[in-house]
Amino acid sequence: MMEKAIRFIKENKGFSILLALAVLILLIALLAPVLAWQDPTYSDMGSAFQAPGPGHLFGTDRLGRDVLSRVIYGTRISVPAALILVLAILVIGTVLGIVAGYFGGWVDTVIMRIADMMISFPGMVLAIAVAGIMGASIQNAIIALVVVSWTKYARLARSLVLKIRHEDYVYAAVTTGSKVIYILRQYMLPNVLPTLVITATTDIGAMMLELAGLSFLGFGAQPPIPEWGLMLNEGRQYITAYPWLILFPGLAIAIVVSIFNLLGDSLRDILDPRS
Amino acid sequence: MKKKSYLSLAIAALIAVVLSVTLLAGCGGGASKSNETLKFGCQNYSDSLDPSAMTNAAWACTRYGVGECLFKFKEDGSVVENLCDKYEVNDAKTEYKIHIRDGVKFSDGSDLTADIAVKSIKRMYTNEKDKKYTSTPSTILPEESIKKLEADGNGNIILNVDAATYLDVPAALANPFFVIINPDTTKDYAKNPIGTGPYAVESLTEGSSVSLIRNENYWNGNVPYAKLQISFMDDSSTKAMALKNGDANVVENITTATDLSEIKGDTSKYNVSEATSIRTGFAYMNQKGALKDADLRKAIIMAMDNDTLCNKTVGGMYSPGYGVLPDSLDFGTKDLQNLPKYDVEGAKKVLDDAGIKDKDGDGYREAKDGSKIELRYITYSSRNLQEFAEACTASMEKIGIKATVKATDADTEWNEMVAGNYDLCDSNWMTAQTGDPYGFLENWYGKSEANYCAYNNDQYNKVYEELKTEKDTAARKEKITQLQQYLVDDNAVLVHGYYKSNMCSQASVQNANINTFDYYWITNEIAPK
Numbered sequence: 001m002m003e004k005a006i007r008f009i010k011e012n013k014g015f016s017i018l019l020a021l022a023v024l025i026l027l028i029a030l031l032a033p034v035l036a037w038q039d040p041t042y043s044d045m046g047s048a049f050q051a052p053g054p055g056h057l058f059g060t061d062r063l064g065r066d067v068l069s070r071v072i073y074g075t076r077i078s079v080p081a082a083l084i085l086v087l088a089i090l091v092i093g094t095v096l097g098i099v100a101g102y103f104g105g106w107v108d109t110v111i112m113r114i115a116d117m118m119i120s121f122p123g124m125v126l127a128i129a130v131a132g133i134m135g136a137s138i139q140n141a142i143i144a145l146v147v148v149s150w151t152k153y154a155r156l157a158r159s160l161v162l163k164i165r166h167e168d169y170v171y172a173a174v175t176t177g178s179k180v181i182y183i184l185r186q187y188m189l190p191n192v193l194p195t196l197v198i199t200a201t202t203d204i205g206a207m208m209l210e211l212a213g214l215s216f217l218g219f220g221a222q223p224p225i226p227e228w229g230l231m232l233n234e235g236r237q238y239i240t241a242y243p244w245l246i247l248f249p250g251l252a253i254a255i256v257v258s259i260f261n262l263l264g265d266s267l268r269d270i271l272d273p274r275s
Numbered sequence: 276m277k278k279k280s281y282l283s284l285a286i287a288a289l290i291a292v293v294l295s296v297t298l299l300a301g302c303g304g305g306a307s308k309s310n311e312t313l314k315f316g317c318q319n320y321s322d323s324l325d326p327s328a329m330t331n332a333a334w335a336c337t338r339y340g341v342g343e344c345l346f347k348f349k350e351d352g353s354v355v356e357n358l359c360d361k362y363e364v365n366d367a368k369t370e371y372k373i374h375i376r377d378g379v380k381f382s383d384g385s386d387l388t389a390d391i392a393v394k395s396i397k398r399m400y401t402n403e404k405d406k407k408y409t410s411t412p413s414t415i416l417p418e419e420s421i422k423k424l425e426a427d428g429n430g431n432i433i434l435n436v437d438a439a440t441y442l443d444v445p446a447a448l449a450n451p452f453f454v455i456i457n458p459d460t461t462k463d464y465a466k467n468p469i470g471t472g473p474y475a476v477e478s479l480t481e482g483s484s485v486s487l488i489r490n491e492n493y494w495n496g497n498v499p500y501a502k503l504q505i506s507f508m509d510d511s512s513t514k515a516m517a518l519k520n521g522d523a524n525v526v527e528n529i530t531t532a533t534d535l536s537e538i539k540g541d542t543s544k545y546n547v548s549e550a551t552s553i554r555t556g557f558a559y560m561n562q563k564g565a566l567k568d569a570d571l572r573k574a575i576i577m578a579m580d581n582d583t584l585c586n587k588t589v590g591g592m593y594s595p596g597y598g599v600l601p602d603s604l605d606f607g608t609k610d611l612q613n614l615p616k617y618d619v620e621g622a623k624k625v626l627d628d629a630g631i632k633d634k635d636g637d638g639y640r641e642a643k644d645g646s647k648i649e650l651r652y653i654t655y656s657s658r659n660l661q662e663f664a665e666a667c668t669a670s671m672e673k674i675g676i677k678a679t680v681k682a683t684d685a686d687t688e689w690n691e692m693v694a695g696n697y698d699l700c701d702s703n704w705m706t707a708q709t710g711d712p713y714g715f716l717e718n719w720y721g722k723s724e725a726n727y728c729a730y731n732n733d734q735y736n737k738v739y740e741e742l743k744t745e746k747d748t749a750a751r752k753e754k755i756t757q758l759q760q761y762l763v764d765d766n767a768v769l770v771h772g773y774y775k776s777n778m779c780s781q782a783s784v785q786n787a788n789i790n791t792f793d794y795y796w797i798t799n800e801i802a803p804k
Contacts, residue, residue, distance in 0.1 A: 043669035045583045062588055062662065063669050223665050223680050224672075237512035241533035 015266035021259045029075040036069035040226040049242050059244040061234065063224075067244060070226035071252050077227045079256065081138055082208040088146045089207075090200045093153020098188050100154065101161030102180075112158065115151040123148045124213065131219035138211075138227065141220035145210055149203075153196055160192040194271050202264030205257035212253055228253045313500040313784070315797060316514045316523035318657050319507035320685045322481040325464035326454050327402035329409045329689060332465075333451040339485060339505060340797035341382075342454035342470030345373060345392065345432075346445045348792040350550075352710050354445045358387060358455055358471060359432075362445070371434040371444055372427075380492035381457045382475035389426035394458045396424065396448075409693055411725050414714045416447035439744045441751070446709035451794050473498040473799035482684075483507060499802035509656050509684070518545065518779055525780040525787045527796055530659045532590020538779050545779055548788040551603050552776040553707050556593055556663060558652070558769040559692065559700040559718075562729040565648050566698055570629035571676070572766040576615045577622035578670045585772040588666045589659040593772035598759045599715070600706050601773035607756025611763055622674045639677040650678035650698040655688045660701040663771050667699070692727050700727075703774055705792070711751070713742055716758050719767060728767070735761045 009016040028035060044064035052059040058067035100111040118126070130144035164170060164187070173183050212229030214220035221227030223234070228249040235245025317338075324341060326333035336342040347357040356362065360376040379387040399412040412418070420442060423435035436442050447453070457469040466479045471494065474487035487503040506523065508514045515534035517523035529535045538545045560566045560575075581595035597615055598608035626632070630643045642648050650671070654664035661682050668678045678699065683691070692700045706715045717723045720739045721731035735758060742754045762768050778796070780787035786800040 041669065041672065043666070043672075045580060045588055045666060045669070048583075048587050063666055065669075218682070222682075224669065237510070237531045238533055239512075240537065 012266070012270055015263070015270060018259060018263040018266055022263050025075060025079060025256055025259065028072060029079050032073050032076050036066075036072040038066040038069040040065065040070040040073040041224045042066075049238070051242075052244050058248045059242070061231075061245055062238070065224075067231075067248050070231060071228070071248050073226040074228045074231065074249060074252060075256070077138065077221060077225060078208055078211065078229075078253070081142055081211050082204050082260075085142045085145055085149075085207045085211065086200050086204050088142070089149045089153055089203075090196060092146065093150040094157045094189075094192065094196055096150065097154035097157025097159075098161050098184055098192060101158035102165060102184060102188055104165075108158070111154065115154050118148055118151045121148070124210065127210065127214060128217065128219055131214055136219050136222055138215070138221040138225065141211055141214040144214070144219070145207065149207070153199065156196060156199060157192045160195060161188050164188070164191050198264065198268045198271055201267050202261060204264065205259075205261035208257050208260065209253070311500065312502040312504055313797075313801065314522065314524045315503060315505045316508040316517045316526040317505060317796065318509055318528065318685070319482060320657070322479075322686060323465040324468050324476065324479065324485075325408070326452060326456065326468070327399055327408045327410050328465065329686075330411070330452075331685060331689065333410055333454060334794060336454045336456070336468060336470065337451040337472070337794045338796040339476075339487065340472040340474040340503065340799070341468060341476055341487070342451075342456055343472050344449050344451065344453050344455065345375075346449035348446075348449050348710075348790065348794070350790055352791065354443075354449050354710070357449070358392070364444075367438055368442070368444070369422075369436050369438045371432075371436070373432040373434060373448075375430050375432065376494070377430070379471055379494040381460065381469045381471055382490040382492060383457070383460050383469050384492050385457055385460055385469075387455065387457075387471055389428075389430055389432045391457055391459060392455050393424055393426050393432055395455045396453055398456075398458055399452055409689070410452060412450075412452040414717050414723075414725050415450045415452055415709060416442065416444070441713070441742070441744060441746050443709055443711060446711070449794075450708050472797075474503045474797065477502075493799065496799055498799045503797060505797075511656075515779075518781065521781070524784050525778065525801065527778050527789070527793075528658060528776060529779055530589070530592050530657075532592055535592075535777065535779075544782050546782060546784070546787065548778045548780075550776045550789045550791045550793075551601075552774045552793065553601055553604060553705055553791060554658075554703050554774040554776070554793075555596075555599055555601055555706050556658065556660065556701070556703045556771040556774055557599060558663075558667065558771070559697070559702065559728045560730075560767060560769055561695060561698050561700070561727075562731075562767075563695055564698050565642060565646075565650060567729075568629070568631070568642065569766060570625055571631060571642075571648070573615075574622040574625040574629075574631075574674055575667075575671055575676060576766050576769055577618050577625065578674045578676075579615075579667060579769065579771075580617040580670070581770075581772055582617070584663065584666050589662050592659050593774050595772040597763060597770050599762055599768055599770055600712050600755070600759060603773065604707055604712070606707075606712055606752055607759060610756055611760055614763060615766070619673055626674060626676075633675055638675065640675040648676060650676065651681060651696070652678045652699040652701070653681045653683060653688050653691055653697045654701040655683055655685050657685060658703040658774055660703060664699075664701050667769065667771075695727065695729070699769060701771075708792075712755060716742075716755065719758075719762060730762075730765070730767045732761055732765055732767075735765075 047060050047064040048062050050056050050060040056066050096111050100108040126148045127144040130147050131141050134140040215227045215229030216233045221230045231249035232246050238245050320331035321335045323332040324336050326336050343358055345359045346354050358379055359373045362373040364371050375389045400418045402408050420437035420440040425433050427433050461469045467476045473490050473493050475490045477486040477488050479485045485505040489498045489501050511530040514526040515529050518526050539547045560572055566572055585593040585595040598611050600606045600608050602608040631640045633640045652664050654660045664680045668680050671678045691697055706712050708714055717725050719730045720726055721736045738754050738757050745751050776789045776793055778787050778789035783804050785802055785804045
């Protein structure tokens with residue numbers, strides 16, 4: 001077992017390193033209370049706008065809050081939110097796509113026309129509208145992005161199901177009296193899952209960016225939550241005088257998004273037989 | 276071959292020159308057109324220009340140079356004739372005869388007459404009574420104190436007021452509530468009120484912009500710009516950047532201290548006009564909810580470090596204070612006693628002693644009856660109010676009081692405030708709209724419909740009612756001081772400090788000045804240099 005793992009790591013160095021970095025990010029999120037030396041919402045207004053240095057490695061913001069602690073705690077918001085979002089759109093999109101592809105007919109028409117309608121709007125604009133109607137919060141931002149993002153997975157799952165829907169083994173299963181739910185689980189799902197998982201992994205970074213974007217625009221996380229997009233917005237007006245207010249949350253977003261994007265690419269390289 | 280390379284060089288040089296010229300023209304930010312169009316960036320306080328709709332709408336009308344009042348405030352606070360050219364008043368100051376200036380025309384070319392001016396003023400009271408909108412002209416000039424308001428047929432308005440009431444009628448009529456809009460020709464008050472100002476509305480896009488054109492019939496001199504383009508910019512940094520890149524020639528109230536100091540530092544490119552304003556930044560404390568508890572209010576006020584909030588958090592855009600009236604006004608703010616002192620431990624003790632403790636161990640205190648305290652703090656991004664709200668929420672957190680900031684736009688905040696859907700509501704208001712704070716202090720008068728915080732103190736009400744008829748200046752000051760003292764003693768208001776207004780313009784524009792009474796942003800004095 002150990003040998004297998006070592007061999008896998010040797011054969012897939014890039015993926016292994018990226019996976020280790022992703023795990024490290026998750027650990028940072030998990031251990032935020034230990035790693036951050038200050039409560040991210042603790043303010044010492046007399047110490048506002050302190051430049052990075054001893055005591056506050058990333059400086060302090062306008063309320064005298066430690067930027068490093070907020071960036072660390074931001075991992076707890078941004079990463080789980082992106083993961084939940086991707087998981088939600090993966091599940092919803094996959095289920096609807098498989099159902100549409102397998103049953104065809106009016107079921108397919110209804111699901112896919114709804115998907116077409118969602119796609120016809122610019123995603124971010126629709127997300128802003130949904131978040132605006134529901135009220136600004138990180139939960140509503142996730143819901144808004146789920147509403148506009150599931151279609152990609154549904155269309156993908158549907159097309160993959162259509163490829164095998166008329167294979168002999170599927171007809172054989174139907175003829176032998178297999179239940180629909182069994183066919184969907186045993187034949188359809190395994191065929192679509194690898195592609196969708198790869199897509200989902202590569203989407204984590206993009207979703208993180210979209211969530212940060214909504215928060216930046218005021219439709220996501222609300223003060224005083226230490227969310228990176230919100231921190232960027234808060235620091236924006238001080239960009240010339242106190243650049244560290246946007247530098248560090250910006251770097252955090254860039255690094256984490258890059259890691260998850262590269263991880264998705266590496267996973268695709270490993271799982272995609274065509275490569 | 277050589278010929279060809281010379282040709283190539285020549286073409287390249289030509290392209291370079293063309294590109295450079297184009298780029299330099301772009302850097303100019305449209306300065307070459309500034310003689311034609313003035314681009315003004317400002318906060319959007321109202322999507323309507325109907326003075327009846329809400330206070331901010333009336334102000335927008337005068338601020339955008341659309342409408343004017345019979346009188347106007349000068350920089351020093353004195354009141355002078357504007358659409359009227361003279362007035363007579365009896366010794367008792369109860370009977371006014373106001374003569375409409377000859378030759379004043381509305382932007383549609385119709386003449387301003389005394390009859391139209393009376394109709395315009397009466398419309399405000401009619402709409403106030405109908406409660407169709409929220410403007411309250413009676414807070415400035417109470418309708419019940421008006422005994423007679425009519426045109427005499429000779430170009431005069433006859434206005435008789437109650438002898439018992441203290442009224443500075445010219446100052447009241449200078450208030451934007453009494454901006455003169457032609458009721459006979461105005462079809463759409465919200466989007467195109469017909470006024471006498473230097474500019475007339477061409478189109479209004481809600482939440483985005485207002486396009487105006489020169490009022491060719493303007494009575495008071497030349498209007499320098501053919502067009503005025505007002506773009507709404509709710510964010511202070513956006514205003515600063517718009518000014519820098521030429522998207523705006525003039526912007527009002529840059530409130531980020533860093534941006535403002537940068538602009539002030541470059542006198543070759545920008546002009547900055549600043550005024551010690553008569554505005555107070557404060558949060559209404561709604562006593563219909565958890566804040567009916569006096570101990571809770573007291574602790575919250577004690578937890579606020581106004582010096583740091585004003586000088587550091589908002590970078591000196593306010594000067595700290597605790598009285599509801601700015602100390603620049605001579606209404607006794609400096610004489611107030613028992614002012615709260617910043618004392619976090621003291622605030623905690625007040626809460627502990629009052630039985631407001633964290634009983635369920637969630638880190639936040641519960642009310643005396645055990646119910647959860649979750650204060651709703653509404654604010655909007657104007658004049659540093661959002662920064663104040665966030666900083667105050669953080670300060671409350673330190674004493675175990677949970678509060679959530681709900682940032683919204685000015686219209687929504689106003690409506691939520693009127694509906695009482697808040698615990699704390701941040702505002703930055705003019706305190707002496709007529710040179711006297713009587714109208715402002717009505718916000719805490721128990722019997723007023725403009726009291727949106729449910730504060731009710733019999734002693735306050737009594738002194739306020741006395742103020743209504745008090746005509747002696749010294750006695751008025753004494754009573755106003757007393758009213759302020761009640762608010763301090765009752766911990767009725769969370770005061771942040773007193774605001775400093777500014778107007779910033781490109782060097783290519785002159786006379787873009789902020790008035791202490793900031794009813795006037797766009798005037799025909801603003802002109803290309």
